[in-house]
Amino acid sequence: MIRLLKRYRLWTKILTIALLSLASKVQEKTFYDFSARTIDGELLNFDVFRGKKVLVVNTASECMLTPQYKKLQELYEEYGGDGFEIVAFPCNDYGNQEPGTNADIREFCKQYEVTFMLMEKISIKGEDPFPLYEWLTDSKENGTLDAKVRWNFQKFMIDTTGHVIDFVGPANSPYNHRIIEWLNE
Structure with a gap:
């Protein structure tokens, strides 16, 4: 009986260590x-954002939510700089509303005077989704949450340690109370 108890304790310790390691x-x-x-x-390593809060947004130029570019720019002007960045990923996966090239998108964004970080066009859905979005949307990858991207202009909040902590749906303004509260923490 004592031998069995010792074996049980040993396996319990091994299992606990394995689960903690995982x-x-x-x-x-x-x-x-x-x-x-x-x-x-240009290749941008996101390590440059270390210590900053980052709002990651998938964007589209021909969407009814496209005017959010203006609000994103206003948010960036108000909070951006040393402690906050916005990183926008144009994407054509939702309603084919970003059909242009990277050059077309860059030119389009001039009307909103966008100064936050614009990335090249990516795919979020399908057979070859962009790896960052796999991480953002899968709790097995990010350790925090599952969040299906439902449409253009979904906003993900990344904390100062590089962990995704929350998201705000596409129809919600960049000035959504959850984003503002997070920025003011």
């Missing part, structure tokens, strides 16, 4: 482990 591996990957090309084709 849990820490899920949390090991952060926003800083990713990179992407800017709208101008």
Whole structure:
């Protein structure tokens, strides 16, 4: 009986260590482990955002939500700089509302005087989704939440340690109370 109890304790310890190790591996990957090309084709390692809050947004030029570019720019002007960045990913997956090239998108965004970070056009759905969005939307990848991207202009909040902490749906303004509260924390 004592032998059986010792064996049980040993297996319990091994299982606990294995589960803790697995849990820490899920949390090991952060926003800083990713990179992407800017709208101008330059590779950007997201480690440059270390210590900043980051709002990640999938965008589209021909969407009824496209005027959110103006609100995103206003939010960036108010909160951006040393502690906050916006990273926008044009995407044509939702209603084919971003059909243009990167050059077309860059030119289009001039009307909104966009100064936050615009990345090259990506795919979120389908057979080859952009890896950052796999991480953002899957709790097994990000260790925090599951969040299906429902449409253009879904906003993901990344904390100063590179972890996704929340998201706000497409129809919600960039000035949504959850985003503002998060920025003011």
